[in-house]
Amino acid sequence: MARVRVLPESARSPGRQETESALSLAHRMPRLVLEARRVAANLAHGIHGRRRAGIGETFWQFRPFVAGEAAQRIDWRRSGRDDRLYVREREWETAQTVWFWIDRSASMGYASDLAQASKIERAIVLGMALANCFVEGGERVGMLGLMSPRASRRIAETMAQTLVADRASLEEDLPPQAAVAPQHEAILISDFLSPVRDIATMVEGISSRGARGHLVMIVDPVEETFPFQGQAVLHDLEDGLSLRIGDAASWGKAYRLRIEQHRAELQELARRRGWTLTIHRTDRPASEAALRLMTLVATSRGVGAGGR
Incomplete structure (x- = not known):
């Protein structure tokens, strides 16, 4: 039977002393x-090098169709050459801003x-890795309610330092209500175990000015399979209840x-x-x-060019 553990509050935010020292010494x-x-x-x-997909006029490449994309993006002429479906991508020509939010509440x-x-470790790694890729691609990265957009090559360290300094958000399981500017992107990383109506209110608030967004649901494999038998005690990590x-x-x-x-x-x-x-299980590599x-970010920008 699978064993489980819950990280303490201190483990949901990297240690202040450890992180601040590491920011000045790369080897630490x-x-x-x-x-x-x-x-x-x-x-x-x-897919996200210096040339990248977007709303430009110049053809860049064909790439395999990804499940969940709009069917009208398929290039049927190219797809007819073999057994796979392909999408025609144009090169991105303007810098964008990508906003992140990483859930660090008890359930993470x-x-x-x-x-x-753990879910929180995977969420932080995924967020910082994506941020690094976006900055390398010439874009700006911010953190909702915590950090203004910037294009620093040390974006991973900057995000880590920001998370270390922020203690107020440790008990918040949804991001702050803040409308994101049109054509900006929001990437929200959480287990999204809150009531759907609350998540809907949050999504509508962030996207109210036309921003695109992506929900990344982090899931432990036990949370999917529930491989328990016999008597058990279930604990609500957010409210402190037991069943x-x-x-x-x-x-x-x-x-x-x-x-x-x-x-x-x-x-x-x-x-x-x-x-x-996107549903991501923590028994799978973060790179997936x-x-x-x-x-999906590249795809959403291509769709945005022609309207949804």
């Missing part, structure tokens, strides 16, 4: 910054022995149905607002989610 960088750099390096020769401290990392159940296997069936319904509602919310939803997000 925090482990999460180093991991983010590694993930970003794996993407350096991928959850980790099982089936995962490669003792006598037959975990039977209870798990209802749980999995509820999770499936919750995700379907999130998917519909994202579709309705023109956003995307990073590559998908880079593709």
Whole structure:
């Protein structure tokens, strides 16, 4: 049976002393910054180099169609040459701003022995890795409610320092209500276990001026499979409540149905607002989610050029 653990509050924000020292000495960088750099390096020769997809007039490349994209983006002439579907991409010609928000609430401290990392560690690594890729591509990166947009080559370290200094957001499981400017991008990384109506209010607020967005749902494999049997005690990490159940296997069936319904509602919310939803399990490499997000961001910009 899978074992689980919950990280304490101090582990959901990198240690202040460790991180501040690391910012002045590169060889003492925090482990999460180093991991983010590694993930970003794996993407350096991928889809988001100095030339990148967007709303320009110049043809750049054909790339494989990604599930979840609009069907009208398919180039049927190119796709007819073999058994795969392809999308025609044009080169991006103007700099953009990408806003990040990373959930560091109590539920993000959850980790099982089936995962490669805790949810919070994976969320931070993914956010910093993506930010590094965007800056390398000539764009600016900000953090909702915490950091103004900037194009610093030390963006991963800057984000880490910002998270270290911020203690007020540790109990917030949704980002601040702040409308993002038109044509800007918002990437929100969380487990999104809040009620869908609350998430919908947040999404509508951020996108009210026309900004595009992407929800990245971080999931521990145990949260998907619920592989427990016999008696069990369930703990609500946000509210401090506990529930003792006598037959975990039977209870798990209802749980999995509820999770499936919750995700379907999130998917519909994202579709309705023109956003995307990515579900990333912590037993999978961070690079998988990073590559998908880079593709979805490029795709959303191409769609935006012609209107949704």
